[in-house]
Amino acid sequence: MNRFILAFLLSSGFVLVQGCTGTRRFGTTLERDEKNPCIINMVVQVGIQGTDADVEAVKADLESCYGRDCFIPCPGDSAKGCKTKIKIVVKKWASLDEDEQRAFHYVQMVDNDGLPSTAYIGKPNSTDNTGSCIWRRNANPGTYCHEVLHLCGLYDKYCARLFDPVTGTIITERNCDPPPDPNSGQCCIADRDLKRCTIPCAGHEDDIMGSGFAVLDCENIRDVLKGAGLDNCPPECCGSDSTFARPTAEYYIIPGYLNFGEKNNKLGHLGIGVGYNHYISPSIGITIDAGIYTKTEKGEGFKETSRLIKVTGGGSWQSAPGHRGPVFSTHVMAGILQHWQRRLVTDVGSRSNKTFFCMDIGAALNWRLNRSWSVRVLQADYLPVFSEDNTTHNFRLSAGIVRHLGR
Amino acid sequence: MAKRLLFILFFCAVIVFCAQSQAVVYINAGSRALTGTTQDLVIFNNGQCRYVLSEVDGTVKDSSSFSITKQQLDSFFVKASQVGFFNLNNKYESNLADGAGIYISIDKNGQVKAVQLHNTDVSAVNELITWLNRILVPHKILINYGQFVKINR
Numbered sequence: 001m002n003r004f005i006l007a008f009l010l011s012s013g014f015v016l017v018q019g020c021t022g023t024r025r026f027g028t029t030l031e032r033d034e035k036n037p038c039i040i041n042m043v044v045q046v047g048i049q050g051t052d053a054d055v056e057a058v059k060a061d062l063e064s065c066y067g068r069d070c071f072i073p074c075p076g077d078s079a080k081g082c083k084t085k086i087k088i089v090v091k092k093w094a095s096l097d098e099d100e101q102r103a104f105h106y107v108q109m110v111d112n113d114g115l116p117s118t119a120y121i122g123k124p125n126s127t128d129n130t131g132s133c134i135w136r137r138n139a140n141p142g143t144y145c146h147e148v149l150h151l152c153g154l155y156d157k158y159c160a161r162l163f164d165p166v167t168g169t170i171i172t173e174r175n176c177d178p179p180p181d182p183n184s185g186q187c188c189i190a191d192r193d194l195k196r197c198t199i200p201c202a203g204h205e206d207d208i209m210g211s212g213f214a215v216l217d218c219e220n221i222r223d224v225l226k227g228a229g230l231d232n233c234p235p236e237c238c239g240s241d242s243t244f245a246r247p248t249a250e251y252y253i254i255p256g257y258l259n260f261g262e263k264n265n266k267l268g269h270l271g272i273g274v275g276y277n278h279y280i281s282p283s284i285g286i287t288i289d290a291g292i293y294t295k296t297e298k299g300e301g302f303k304e305t306s307r308l309i310k311v312t313g314g315g316s317w318q319s320a321p322g323h324r325g326p327v328f329s330t331h332v333m334a335g336i337l338q339h340w341q342r343r344l345v346t347d348v349g350s351r352s353n354k355t356f357f358c359m360d361i362g363a364a365l366n367w368r369l370n371r372s373w374s375v376r377v378l379q380a381d382y383l384p385v386f387s388e389d390n391t392t393h394n395f396r397l398s399a400g401i402v403r404h405l406g407r
Numbered sequence: 408m409a410k411r412l413l414f415i416l417f418f419c420a421v422i423v424f425c426a427q428s429q430a431v432v433y434i435n436a437g438s439r440a441l442t443g444t445t446q447d448l449v450i451f452n453n454g455q456c457r458y459v460l461s462e463v464d465g466t467v468k469d470s471s472s473f474s475i476t477k478q479q480l481d482s483f484f485v486k487a488s489q490v491g492f493f494n495l496n497n498k499y500e501s502n503l504a505d506g507a508g509i510y511i512s513i514d515k516n517g518q519v520k521a522v523q524l525h526n527t528d529v530s531a532v533n534e535l536i537t538w539l540n541r542i543l544v545p546h547k548i549l550i551n552y553g554q555f556v557k558i559n560r
Contacts, residue, residue, distance in 0.1 A: 049559065110556050116440035118506035118526055132558045134506070140442055150504045158441060165430040165449050166512040167519060173439070173510075194465050195447050196435055212441035212463065 038237035047093040050109030065145035070218035074238035082233035119150035157210035163190035176201035247279030256398025269293035374402040440505035507553035
C-alpha cells in the first residue's frame with residue numbers, strides 16, 4: 001500500500017513538474033488538445049549542445065519554418081476540420097536537468113565544414129531519445145527544418161547513384177521507399193562528369209524531404225501526424241462547434257473613398273476596389289488588389305477630371321476564421337498607382353498621365369454571414385505614393401462584400 | 408604501306424595511353440544528403456590524379472590535376488592490404504539520416520574491392536584515409552567524410 005502511495009506521489013510530482021515547467025515528456029509530442037479536440041498539438045523539443053548564439057540561430061530558423069498552422073478536414077465535410085498547432089522548443093542542453101534532457105532531442109552544433117547535418121529517425125510520443133544529431137552552424141535555410149522532420153519520424157524521399165570510374169559501374173547509394181526509383185528505376189544519371197547524383201522520388205518533387213530546394217509543406221506535417229495516427233479529424237470535433245474553416249480563396253468588391261494628395265480639396269476620389277485572396281494557411285494569404293477611382297470638379301469656366309488606377313499585391317493575415325462572426329485581417333502590399341488628369345480652363349485643355357510606385361498597408365473587419373459570404377464592414381488603407389520629388393500620404397476607406405470560394 | 412604503318416603506330420599509342428591511364432583508385436567522400444559538398448578523387452595507375460570538390464547539385468567549387476609518385480601509390484595499395492580493406496564488408500551504415508559518407512573503390516593489380524560508409528566509423532577505412540590524406544598534404548586536399556567530428560554526449 002505504501003509503495004502504491006509512493007508511486008502515486010512520485011508520478012503526481014512528475015506531472016506537476018512537467019506542468020510547471022511546460023516541458024513535455026517526449027522529444028516529439030503529438031496529441032489532441034485537452035480543451036479542444038479540433039486542435040492537434042505538435043511539440044518538438046530540441047536541446048542544443050553549443051553556444052547561446054547557436055540556440056538563438058536554431059530557434060530563429062525553426063520558428064520561421066514551423067510558424068504555421070495546417071488544416072485537416074472532417075471526413076464528411078472538407079470545408080471544416082481540425083487544425084495543427086506547432087511549437088518548437090529550443091533550449092541549451094546544459095540548462096536542462098537530467099529529467100528534462102530525457103525529453104529533448106540532443107543536437108550537437110559543430111562548425112560548418114561543408115558536410116550536411118545529421119539526425120536520427122525519431123518516434124513521436126516515445127521516451128527513447130538516446131540518439132544524437134550533429135548540426136552544422138550557418139547551414140542553409142531549411143536544413144534544420146528538414147532535420148526536425150527526421151526527428152518526427154520522416155524518412156528522406158530521394159534516390160542517389162554514384163559512378164565508379166574504377167569498375168565503370170553505377171552504384172546504388174539509396175533507393176526510393178516505396179519503390180520504384182524514377183526514370184524506370186534508373187534514378188538519375190551518374191557518369192564520369194557528375195559522379196554522384198540525386199533525384200526526388202516520384203510525387204516528392206516539391207517535398208522538403210525529397211528536394212534541397214523545397215520548403216516545408218502541410219503535407220509533411222500530415223505525414224508526421226500519420227505516424228501517430230492523428231492525421232484525421234475525429235467525430236467529437238466534427239460534430240462540435242469547435243471546428244476550423246478550411247482556408248479557401250476569396251474575392252471582394254469594396255466601393256470606397258480614396259483621398260489622394262488632396263490637401264486643399266474637400267472631397268477625394270470615389271470608386272470601386274476588387275481583390276483576390278488566396279490563403280496558403282488558415283491565417284496567411286497572398287492578396288492582389290485593384291481599384292479605379294474618379295473625381296470631377298467643376299467651376300465657372302473650369303472643369304477638372306481625375307482618375308486613379310491602383311494595382312497592388314502582397315501578403316495578408318487573418319485572425320482564426322470561424323464559420324460566423326467577426327474576422328479581422330491585415331495586409332501589406334506594393335504596386336503601382338496611375339494618375340490621369342484632364343483640366344479644362346476657358347476652353348483650353350491640358351492632360352497629364354503619371355505612374356507612381358505605391359504601397360498599401362491596411363486592415364479590414366469582415367463579418368462572416370455563412371460559408372460563402374461575408375460583409376466587409378470596414379477596410380482602411382494607408383497608401384504612401386512615391387514620386388521622384390516627394391512622397392504623398394494617402395488613405396482609402398471602403399466597405400463591401402466578400403465571396404468565399406471552394407465550397 | 409606507310410599510311411598503314413602510321414595507323415598501326417597511332418593505334419598502339421592509343422592503347423598504351425589508355426592502359427597507362429587506367430583508374431585504379433576512386434574516392435567519393437562527403438555529402439550523403441540533398442545539400443553539402445562532395446569530394447571526388449580518381450587516381451590512375453600512372454600516378455595521375457584528378458580531384459573535384461562540388462556541391463550536390465554539381466556546381467564545381469574546386470578542381471585540380473596533379474600526380475603522386477609510383478612509390479606513394481604502391482604504399483597506398485600496401486596500406487589497403489595491411490588494414491584488411493579487401494576483406495571488409497561492402498557497406499557499413501548507421502541509423503542516422505543525411506550526414507556524410509565515403510565510397511572507396513580500389514583495383515590493386517586486378518583485385519577489385521569497393522566499400523561504402525555512411526555516418527559511421529570503420530577503423531580500417533579511417534587508417535587508410537589517414538594514410539591517403541598524408542600523401543595529399545602537398546596538394547592541400549583533405550578527404551573528409553565526417554571522421555573528424557565525434558558525438559560528445
